Amino acid sequence: MLSIQNLHVEVGGKPILKGLTLELNAGEVHAIMGPNGAGKSTLSYVLAGRDGYEVTDGSITFLGRDLLAMDVSERAAAGVFLGFQYPVAIPGVSNLHFVRAALNAQRKARGEAELSAAELMKLAREKGKLVELPADLMKRAVNDGFSGGEKKRNEIFQMAMFEPTLAVLDETDSGLDIDALRVVAAGVNALRSPERAMLVITHYQRLLDHIVPDYVHVLVDGRIVESGDKSLALRLEDEGYEKIRANVGAAS
Amino acid sequence: MSLLDTLPEQSDDELRAQAIAALREVGLPNKKTEAWRFTSVKAIVERALPPAPTSLTPPHAEVVRFVGGHPVLPTTAHPGLTLSRVAQPTGFEVGEAFAALNTALFSDALVVQAKGVAERPLFVDHEAGAETAAYARLRVVLEANAELVLVERYRGRSALSDSVVEVVLGENAKLVHLRTHEDEGALVGTVSVRQARHSRYVSHALSFFGAPTRLDLRVRLEGEGAECSLDGIALVEGQTHSDHHVRVDHVAPRTTSHMRHRAVVSDRATSVFDGQAHVLPGAAGCEAHQHSRNLLLSEQATVHTKPHLEIHVDEVVASHGATVGALDADALFYLRARGISKRDAQTLLTYAFLQELVDAIAHPALRTAMRDALLSQLPGGELVRSLEDEALDFVEDHASEEEGA
Numbered sequence A: 001m002l003s004i005q006n007l008h009v010e011v012g013g014k015p016i017l018k019g020l021t022l023e024l025n026a027g028e029v030h031a032i033m034g035p036n037g038a039g040k041s042t043l044s045y046v047l048a049g050r051d052g053y054e055v056t057d058g059s060i061t062f063l064g065r066d067l068l069a070m071d072v073s074e075r076a077a078a079g080v081f082l083g084f085q086y087p088v089a090i091p092g093v094s095n096l097h098f099v100r101a102a103l104n105a106q107r108k109a110r111g112e113a114e115l116s117a118a119e120l121m122k123l124a125r126e127k128g129k130l131v132e133l134p135a136d137l138m139k140r141a142v143n144d145g146f147s148g149g150e151k152k153r154n155e156i157f158q159m160a161m162f163e164p165t166l167a168v169l170d171e172t173d174s175g176l177d178i179d180a181l182r183v184v185a186a187g188v189n190a191l192r193s194p195e196r197a198m199l200v201i202t203h204y205q206r207l208l209d210h211i212v213p214d215y216v217h218v219l220v221d222g223r224i225v226e227s228g229d230k231s232l233a234l235r236l237e238d239e240g241y242e243k244i245r246a247n248v249g250a251a252s
Numbered sequence B: 001m002s003l004l005d006t007l008p009e010q011s012d013d014e015l016r017a018q019a020i021a022a023l024r025e026v027g028l029p030n031k032k033t034e035a036w037r038f039t040s041v042k043a044i045v046e047r048a049l050p051p052a053p054t055s056l057t058p059p060h061a062e063v064v065r066f067v068g069g070h071p072v073l074p075t076t077a078h079p080g081l082t083l084s085r086v087a088q089p090t091g092f093e094v095g096e097a098f099a100a101l102n103t104a105l106f107s108d109a110l111v112v113q114a115k116g117v118a119e120r121p122l123f124v125d126h127e128a129g130a131e132t133a134a135y136a137r138l139r140v141v142l143e144a145n146a147e148l149v150l151v152e153r154y155r156g157r158s159a160l161s162d163s164v165v166e167v168v169l170g171e172n173a174k175l176v177h178l179r180t181h182e183d184e185g186a187l188v189g190t191v192s193v194r195q196a197r198h199s200r201y202v203s204h205a206l207s208f209f210g211a212p213t214r215l216d217l218r219v220r221l222e223g224e225g226a227e228c229s230l231d232g233i234a235l236v237e238g239q240t241h242s243d244h245h246v247r248v249d250h251v252a253p254r255t256t257s258h259m260r261h262r263a264v265v266s267d268r269a270t271s272v273f274d275g276q277a278h279v280l281p282g283a284a285g286c287e288a289h290q291h292s293r294n295l296l297l298s299e300q301a302t303v304h305t306k307p308h309l310e311i312h313v314d315e316v317v318a319s320h321g322a323t324v325g326a327l328d329a330d331a332l333f334y335l336r337a338r339g340i341s342k343r344d345a346q347t348l349l350t351y352a353f354l355q356e357l358v359d360a361i362a363h364p365a366l367r368t369a370m371r372d373a374l375l376s377q378l379p380g381g382e383l384v385r386s387l388e389d390e391a392l393d394f395v396e397d398h399a400s401e402e403e404g405a
């Protein structure tokens, strides 16, 4: 479904991703772990199409299409969802109105009929329950004055509303208390399906207790340096990145 | 040739004679005039545009029309209001610069007297001509405790619309004054307000286009406890130019002024805002606020903003500030990453920037009209309108949840 080949990305002239290769098939959940500043968020932004991230080499193919040639909103319509590490507040724009505008823009771009207000509310009620997002948070301005945990819940709520084909979740677990972590993980798990792939960026094994990945990759200094199954995450929790760094250093 | 060449040699009327003398002496503003530093009127001033002739224009049932600056009274009476046309400007202000030109050259003025609380808003539509100058003159007098909503709309593509609105508010009177400058030609307008004790003046001025648009709004708070709230929005694009000069004089103690200006400037357009509050000696316990926020949507767009205060007494509550910035790149990306096109995302954020001043319009139908006027100027404005017009609410859900709890 998603094929990233030898991806090189610069930000402000500084190389961040340095030959990253990654393949995701439908139905798979991949976790990416790695030290601060390794380039995890950069990868997520490049997938979503943010300005200022210059791809100097390599390619990204999504469902057979050249993802890098697509505009940001076009990617969303094609089924790419990015759950932000730091969700943005939009004062003055109500959450539900925003979700409706976004969902209908995606549907329109795909040639599907737009949802009426009643249909949207039905869907919102259902999906809101999934992540236990209170009705008043849905009505408030997007993320405005939301706590860290509420923002993350809102991200998963939106993901549930949009039903993307590829979900990239950047540190969805950071800022969550233990109960919220369980709720958010349940929301993510409910969306696992044979047609959908997920790329879960995290620092902590505890999220992967709830969202059990099919593969775990370690991203260090702009490259995937090791891949394995869920046991790799446990090993990292034990050993930290030092050993991997040392191995990489020795190999190159 | 100059616009001053259209002045009569002399006038029998004392006020007009004063205006003519002052203009002959001082002339019209040029780029050396401090208050006109950023707004060039050369193109207008250097043409001897004749005042528009009166024409036979059919009256509207409810709306006051100014056609070429000449008032046409509506056929239906407005309960609580007396509308009259007067040719002699007795008791009017002479004014300066373009206001003085108006004093010298207007033909008939419209005088609105209000007693009690007017049930309906009074609409005044201005339509100016392409080859002539329109000198509309309006005087609005609210007696003690009277209340009125006045809606002025300037439309068309005029060679010059030079209007003067005088407002006199009696004790406890309240005027809400909406003004939209939709004229694509040159529009200079003066609004001069005098307020007695505990009166309130609420102004919402909205400018689009402008080649240029200039508003001089002056408020004198002459009676204790008088309050004014002056909101302005400028939405300019292309090569257009909007200039709002607002000045409040706190003459009496315990008077309050709030000034808020928001400009959205795209392409090569320019917005000027000069907001002054003067707290005069003896005016103790006043409150004065001026805030200007500016959104630049292009690299070539220009903003000149200057909120300032002059205080001659000790105890005053005052604040002023100005910000100039672009759309928030993080917010823009967030919206786009959720599937909203770049254009619509920009419009959503631009409208969110202005929304506070739209929401401040208390009258629901007028608020909607003002919003729609704004949105019609924003690319993709239909999106915001469709979002706002449909309430999204969990009606039944709410009730059942509360029962369950």
Ligand SMILES: Nc1ncnc2c1ncn2[C@@H]1O[C@H](COP(=O)(O)OP(=O)(O)OP(=O)(O)O)[C@@H](O)[C@H]1O
Pocket: A011, A012, A014, A016, A034, A035, A036, A037, A038, A039, A040, A041, A042, A043, A085
């Ligand atoms: N706009 C930018 N300008 C310059 N450098 C940047 C910019 N954005 C990111 N970087 C740099 O790119 C590197 C990778 O950043 P990125 O946010 O992708 O790391 P990360 O792996 O997500 O880290 P964390 O675990 O702390 O979230 C960092 O060194 C960061 O400072």
Ligand SMILES: [Mg+2]
Pocket: A040, A041, A042, A085, A170
């Ligand atoms: Mg990160």
